[in-house]
């Protein structure tokens with residue numbers, strides 16, 4: 025299957041789930057291209073995809089700059105990986121969104137380093153919904169103070185929440201975790217009217233994520249194939 029065929033099959037699957045679960049809102053597809061070469065991203069772009077997710081700052085910046093150099097400017101880039109302080113500048117200078125903001129220090133640096141003249145950087149707070157020690161994301165009781173900080177930074181725009189579920193086939197666990205994030209999202213929308221993005225669901229758990237109200241699924245493997253992490257990314 026080509027990248028184009030994979031993309032179309034994911035898009036029709038999203039529509040299928042929307043109908044199956046009577047989902048009213050639009051569910052957008054973020055194509056996660058981390059570790060994949062420029063040529064693969066270009067192929068997805070030529071098939072009509074415009075939103076791409078990347079996790080490794082340096083690798084991402086090389087791809088983004090190549091697209092800009094070739095005159096392609098209508099791609100929306102989402103940073104979705106763990107963000108270290110020394111990488112915030114390159115992200116603030118190039119990306120449209122950061123879905124993985126989970127620390128005040130990172131939010132402040134992104135705000136300070138966002139170049140004048142660029143639109144505010146859209147931010148989602150990453151929440152730890154799976155209680156796994158090694159996973160990034162903040163705890164529920166820390167969300168509101170980080171949200172308040174972000175909403176007061178003029179170069180950032182608070183847009184919503186992102187969560188990564190436990191790596192399991194157990195649908196009950198997945199739905200519990202996604203419904204929990206959905207509940208937090210609904211509460212947050214009441215406080216911050218600009219909040220409109222709930223990003224849940226990857227290749228293995230897209231169905232329960234759409235069922236539970238995700239409006240931005242992040243799909244890598246099913247579009248681009250398995251990733252090879254042996255190269256130095």
Ligand SMILES: *Cc1c(COP(=O)(O)O)cnc(C)c1O
Pocket residue numbers: 056058079104105188225226227228242243244245246
């Ligand atoms: C890699 C990654 C994805 C995509 O995962 P797949 O299982 O390949 O679909 C989604 N979200 C985040 C945060 C990721 O790091």
